[in-house]
Amino acid sequence: MTDIKIILEDGAEYHGKSFGYQGSTAGEVVFSTAMTGYPETLTDPSYKGQILVMTYPLVGNYGVPCDDKENGMPKFFESDSIHVSALVVTDYTHNYSHWAAIKSLDEWMKENRVPGVYGIDTRAIARHLREKGAMLGKVVYLNQDVPFYNPYDDHLVDMVSCREKIAYGNGAHRILLVDCGVKFNIIRSLIENDATVIRVPWDYDFLGEEYDGLFISNGPGDPRKCDVTIRNIAKAFERNEPMMGICLGNQMMGLAVGADTFKLKYGHHSHNQPIRLAKSNTAFITAQNHGFAINMDTLPADWEEFYINLNDGTNEGIRHKTKPFFSAQFHPEASAGATDTEYMFDLFIEEVKKYKAGSKYEGN
Secondary structure (H helix, E strand, C coil): CCEEEEEECCCCEEEEEEEECCCCEEEEEEEECCCCCHHHHHCCHHHCCEEEEECCCEECCCCEECCCEECCEECCCCCCCCCCCEEECCEECCCCCCCCEEECHHHHHHHCCCEEEECCCHHHHHHHHHHHCCEEEEEEECCCCCCCCCHHHCCHHHHHCCCCCEEECCCCEEEEEEECCCCHHHHHHHHHCCEEEEEEECCCCHHHCCCCEEEECCCCCCHHHCHHHHHHHHHHHCCCCCEEEECHHHHHHHHHCCCEEEEEEEEEEEEEEEEEECCCCCEEEEEEEEEEEEEHHHCCCCEEECEEECCCCCECCEEECCCCEEEECCECCCCCCCCCCCHHHHHHHHHHHHHHHCCCCCCC
């Protein structure tokens, strides 16, 4: 259990013990307050380039499940590999117990060359980030120093997107999914709604494809780097097929209609985030993982806010007033919960059915 430390760009240092891969790394430091679901969280491509600090004190207790596949995807993960740059926890549980576990979190992180740090007061780090904002940091193993690294300098979406067209399912509705770092549970949710999902790379020219509905996925980093995708989305609006976006997809839909985005102070990276349906008192509990939001003051008049974050008032989704286009900044498909908003996939498929039947969109 070798000495290791996490250093923030403002000079703050926290010393702990090493587990997982023994090495140094750097990235943006973010925190999550989720109590369950670390296999799903670590494989979420939206965490690419980030050092994840988990405030829940018990991590590793149920090990890591098998990588059996279903519909061409691992049953228990959100992608094919771990995407966080490092994991920081208070207390790593060495002895795991779960009926589906086949290995420890320590073994899994070693296989994926991901360093881990434990024995640190992660709530103190979270409080520091809440006051100062998300910042760059590095995990230094045995004084093997590395420079700070800003992941937003790179095209993170290009790193995590697929490289070729892939088909999933055999449903009645052909959904073209633009992969900007998609979580597999989005694909699973669409398949469960009788869809055939055609997954294409972020920069794929999908305008020549035939589809019943267009889906823009989640993903990491600054949405403005996906200029090709944004231009394609703007052109796709002219076709009037139903369109739904999640997370980064929400931001890119906003950019495609001329709105602007901005970086949040510390982002939303956890479960149990409360949101409110606009123009109502209806609230939901959601899972989230993003660092940017749409500036609602820049949204065109024919669009409106769909959901609002009850913690800081930022945007959580947009929709067109007369056409079948809408989005969610949160994750209605979250595998580890909350599942309050799974109905959004039903809304999307219902609009697909109406479109195929020739019905006019009447708003949500």
